[in-house]
Amino acid sequence: MKSVRWQLIAAFAITFVFVAPILWMVLAAFKTINDIYAIPPVWVPDFTYLENFKLLLSENWQFLLNSTIVTLSATALCLAFALPCAFGLVYFQFGAKNFLADWILSTRMMPPIAAAVPLYMVFNGAGMLDTMPALVIAYAGFNLPFAVWVAMSFFRNIPKEIIEAARIEGCGWFQTFRLVALPLAKSGIATVATFVFIFAWNELLLALFLTTREAKTFPVVISSFSTVTKTYWELISAATIIQILPPVIFTILMQRHIVSGLTMGAVKN
Amino acid sequence: MGEIVLKDVEKSFGEISVLRDINLTINDGEFVVFVGPSGCGKSTLLRMITGLETVSGGQVVIDGEDITHTKPSSRGLAMVFQSYALFPHISVRDNIGFGLKIAGLPKAEIDAKVAQASGILGLDALLDRKPRELSGGQQQRVAIGRAIVREPAAFLFDEPLSNLDAALRVQMRIELIRLHERLATTMIYVTHDQVEAMTMADRIVVLEGGDIQQFDTPIALYDRPVNKFVAGFIGSPKMNFMEASPGPDGTVQIKGGPALKVPGVDLARITRRMTVGIRPEHICYAHDTGDLTGKILVEEQLGSDAFLYVEVEGIGMVTVRAVGERDFHSHQTVHLSLPPETCHVFDESDLRINEN
Known part of the structure; x- marks a missing residue:
């Protein structure tokens, strides 16, 4: 009994360490800048004080919209390429298949910063700097290797006979992919989509490089609240709450799909 | 179609x-x-x-x-x-x-x-x-x-x-x-x-x-x-196989057993080493006389059939299918005979050389 109690205390302590910044941020979002710096601290703010949110959204709603558009498009574009690619790598027979799969993965080994300058040059040359399509392409591209590999593992888990049965029943490859492989890999697709979504939504580095004004995403806006002369903690806090909400909601929605087991009962082992 | x-x-x-x-x-x-x-x-x-x-x-x-x-x-x-x-x-x-x-x-x-x-x-x-x-x-x-x-x-x-x-x-x-x-x-x-x-x-x-x-x-x-291969693969229990060699007058001499005049053997295809095969239900069995003598090691009694696993000296294990038999039990001595018309003869490359 005693050890269980200590374990609980330890668990709460560790959890507190991790949750503290978020807690501080939530509290700060409802304070004025003076309350944030006040000594003794204002522990519990007035939660009806919404000026920070109002100010933030009235000036920056279009960047939040940018973030939404870029994230959803990048996720969709990434899946549109990754899923057929993974399907082909798993089911088609061709030479250098494994080499190709490894090569796709190897591109993941490069840090994104290494590509930042070349990407800047490319999009500059294409006249696409500070446009959302540039960000969509960059984000989808960066996530492709990961998405392909995860999707491959999910396609591999589909019993081979089910794919073969579809082909004998008259499906071409595309129909087999759409009518059989995709529904059976649903949980895998949800997993991939969640990861790509979170990456694209939170990405800052490339967005700083590739956008200036029009296509700025929300993380770029948040970073701009810390200036040389002043840090707007109240705005940063409010913006961060808005920033973390979509991934949390998205993950909760996808959670039940991520729990797999859909192929149970398909094949008797 | x-x-x-x-x-x-x-x-x-x-x-x-x-x-x-x-x-x-x-x-x-x-x-x-x-x-x-x-x-x-x-x-x-x-x-x-x-x-x-x-x-x-x-x-x-x-x-x-x-x-x-x-x-x-x-x-x-x-x-x-x-x-x-x-x-x-x-x-x-x-x-x-x-x-x-x-x-x-x-x-x-x-x-x-x-x-x-x-x-x-x-x-x-x-x-x-x-x-x-x-x-x-x-x-x-x-x-x-x-x-x-x-x-x-x-x-x-x-x-x-x-x-x-x-x-x-x-x-x-x-x-x-x-x-x-x-x-x-x-x-x-x-x-x-x-x-x-x-x-x-x-x-x-x-x-x-x-x-x-x-x-x-x-x-x-x-x-x-x-x-x-086909002879052994089709049929349950399996066909019995016994080593054999050419005997006198176109017979096939089973090693450790009788010489059989198997009908339809192609004499031109007889080889030095051969195999004789006989299905378990074709072997005749008796308490008193027969070509071979052996001891029943195991009796598998199914009611409709009794499978007798007989150890014959010089030949090895022989399986006998005795339809409806109740009278033969483990550890008894049994006499077996092999009706030649039910035997199959295989040459040294395992091809069957008798016709019927």
């Missing part, structure tokens, strides 16, 4: 040749079983007919049309897998109608055909369930239903009954035989179970080591096996 012809079909995986010189003509409406031990290439051969496996050499022809390089979806065949391979995400109804939907049939027609097939297979009450909600036998029926609605040129079965329990297997075997009578469509059935092969087939292909050993009716395989 569904005449399937294989011409000089070969298969190799890289350097390893798994099937060689396969020549078969399967007539329209025939029930043909591919049988053989594990790894003999029977499933590979079936998969080459479906197109799931590529053909390394030769031709596959269905109804006069060379389909060697046609994709599986265009061959008009239906297959039932050992694992059933039902689509787990759609209902039984959609599983059965899947191929028809792909073929673009109108919904009313699909519904009618699904209803008809489910009626034949007794699946009416289960149509709205998902495959995982069914028992193994029911899943098996759905897989068969999915095959029959498409009215294919031929049905291909890859060990479809091996996941069922013994009682259900017997029942499904009878149902498949009746289904074949009713549909009169070509069926090719792969199994390693010789009882399934014997009971279901019009003709059996015995495969071993990538070669066709014999292609004939079940009774022909049983009565006139072309070689020692």
